């Protein structure tokens with residue numbers, strides 16, 4: 001059985017059994033043809049539009065669905081912790097020990113086909129629920145067709161610097177949909193770079209969506225509030241492992257937008273012929289002769305790419 005299908009069936013059955021009866025009575029089952037098992041969402045939650053096109057839906061995802069989603073994230077991002085393959089959230093150091101692939105945090109993304117059945121439909125449902133409370137989001141949410149799932153894991157000291165999401169990581173005209181699980185996080189945001197910083201606390205089960213005029217929202221994960229996960233949420237995996245904070249984003253984007261698959265390439269962990277120059281790891285030493293593979297400039301720093309193409313990769317390092 002192909003890997004994606006294997007994981008799909010495994011996680012979908014876990015999701016189905018994770019939702020208790022009591023909760024089923026008070027929440028609405030979002031179902032769909034491909035949504036085996038279904039996801040429970042509290043549709044009575046209304047969104048707060050923090051900026052035109054930026055909506056926060058507190059506790060939209062009830063605890064049982066939070067737990068199921070967390071297990072899904074840990075399963076998918078831990079799937080390929082095998083030497084020679086994509087390391088998911090992990091990478092193997094020289095001493096052969098596995099560690100998170102981005103220091104105090106970890107990042108992973110790949111085609112939505114690698115995620116279990118129902119994951120894509122959940123992203124679509126979340127976008128539509130947010131659009132009830134933002135005229136700005138209606139068009140972008142109607143057209144939303146997520147093709148990539150991205151999973152971030154933060155330890156208690158993990159952060160992400162200020163940035164706007166590139167168009168090669170989500171189409172310009174489509175929203176970015178994010179679910180928050182585990183420890184709460186302080187999410188910094190502003191419409192433009194020079195606007196005053198604002199922040200909102202995102203608790204486990206909260207969803208945010210930004211699109212339309214807020215598609216280029218400048219945002220950051222300022223800090224994690226350690227040990228604030230709801231008591232009923234458990235870290236999947238070994239007993240005693242901290243829950244930490246996980247964010248899941250659904251992204252409507254594909255190779256036609258210049259997306260490189262998968263996250264290992266963008267993090268500079270592996271380089272393939274598809275890796276964009278700006279994601280190549282920086283090295284020193286100028287060399288002349290070959291034209292730059294990125295922009296055809298005549299001088300390259302390593303025989304392949306020019307300094308400008310190397311430098312374009314730099315800002316990604318701050319993430």
Ligand SMILES: O=C(O)CCC(=O)C(=O)O
Nearest residue numbers: 152160165187219221247
């Ligand atoms: O995890 C978060 O809160 C932010 C994630 C994010 O901005 C990203 O992955 O681009």
Ligand SMILES: [Fe+2]
Nearest residue numbers: 163164165219
């Ligand atoms: Fe982002």
